[in-house]
Amino acid sequence: MTRTVIRGGLVVTAAEELNADVLIEDERIVALAAAGSSAAEWTADRVIDATGMYVIPGGVDAHTHMELPFGGTSASDTFETGTRAAAWGGTTTIVDFAVQSVGASLREGLDAWHAKAEGNCAIDYGFHMILADVNDASLKEMDLLVGEGVTSFKLFMAYPGVFYSDDGKILRAMQRGADNGGLIMMHAENGIAIDVLVEQALAAGKTDPRYHGEVRRELLEAEATHRAIKLAQVAGSPLYVVHVSAASAVAEIAGARDAGLPVFGETCPQYLFLSTDNLAEPGFEGAKYVCSTPLRPKEHQAELWKGLRTNDLQVVSTDHCPFCFVGQKELGRGDFSKIPNGLPGVENRMDLLHQAVVDGHLTRRRWIEIACATPARMFGLYPKKGTIAPGADADVVVYDPNAEQTISAETHHMNVDYSAYEGRRITGKVRTVLSRGTVVIDGDNYLGRAGHGRYQPRATCQYLDR
Ligand SMILES: NC(=O)NCCC(=O)O
Ligand SMILES: [Zn+2]
Ligand SMILES: [Zn+2]
Secondary structure (H helix, E strand, O other): OOEEEEEEEEEEOOOOEEEEEEEEEOOEEEEEEEOOOHHHHOOOOEEEEOOOOEEEEOEEEEEEOOOOEEOOEEOOOOHHHHHHHHHHOOEEEEEEEEEOOOOOOHHHHHHHHHHHHOOOOOOEEEEEEEOOOOOHHHHHHHHHHHHOOOOEEEEEOOOOOOOEOOHHHHHHHHHHHHHHOOEEEEEOOOHHHHHHHHHHHHHOOOOOOHHHHHHOOHHHHHHHHHHHHHHHHHHOOOEEEOOOOOHHHHHHHHHHHHOOOOEEEEEOHHHHHOOHHHHOOOOOHHHHHOOOOOOOOOOHHHHHHHHHHHOOOOEEOOOEOOOOOOOOHHHHOOOHHHOOOOEOOOOOHHHHHHHHHHOOOOOHHHHHHHHHHHHHHHOOOOOOOOOOOOOOEOOEEEEEEEEEEEOOOOOOOOOOOOOOOOOOEEEEEEEEEEEOOEEEEEOOEEOOOOOOOOEOOOOOOOOOOO
């Protein structure tokens, strides 16, 4: 047995902050003790000095797309490169999306994603399932998947002809989820209307990346969010709205929550830190910022921060879906609708949110709540993941709150040739990362290995009585 003690840090969880030492035996946390108490007598094989540091749970990023085939190409991070980059950024668990292809079963999709991930991940991982073909067989399969730990299902009101489901299919999947405990995750944009606007924009010669943001109108995110909420209400199903970017969509979620409905909302760093100004950067630079839902005008950011503070939004995930500028984003030169949708960010989330603490948008505990504890609870991983407590997996980050860094593609570890946050100064930096008790990051050294990360079957959403 290996005993590790993390000494002298400020332990920050969603619930409390205390100066405490943390004792780890092999893969688990076994004790916390106030500094200077019985902890002084703990013997250990390895002592990590955390004086002046925060000791926080490893981040849980509940929305990533490693190796996703999309827009005629594939996301540029594999499970190996993407999970390694996540570790560098203090994230120790991801929940990625396995994809059902139209005409195929959920099982085929899930098996394919297991094959991509198994033996390759640096950190632990789980899967949601994208339902691209709702029919009698796939509805039945949902029950089986819930039973084996794939307890959440993403549906799309966007991308007709690719992942899109109509309202009838959505309602049927929601009814099934209400029954089997699967949480429905919704990409809420009116894709049918958006496709009309795309066609009209292109016909008018509006081909630059900034038109991606213009046609994917805020109203069409709000409308779809409203419709998804009503459909969930009819089905008696909870609802988790992914990558919320529009202030009016936040208002829809807030209204539903005020009415007592089990509706949850996720936003992403790109919507909190970037805007349509980035999409409008000169030449073809805006392509770097093409994602859906799209970046919004800056004014929306204040509403997203407010939503996070008031718990109208509960989770910040990255929607990490990187495409290189050269050779991938470039597929859409002359036609913005052909730019593969998605941004890199799995490495940057914990730091950007710490910057939000420094800037006064969030408290330290709320940082940990939205980035670690709530995503773990939402997706059935708590308290194994998302907290520092006896019995939890020893997924622990020693975080230096005073270190200064500059985000750059020159220094990041994601397999993508640009950074959406190039040149941004951040106060705070990961110093040491443990994944199930193994040190995977130590200062500027990566000590992990592909295959250390283990598949995590998940319980159902822990915010709902079942
Ligand atoms: N978000 C995005 O632009 N790409 C990834 C796929 C999705 O989440 O809709
Ligand atoms: Zn989506
Ligand atoms: Zn996504």
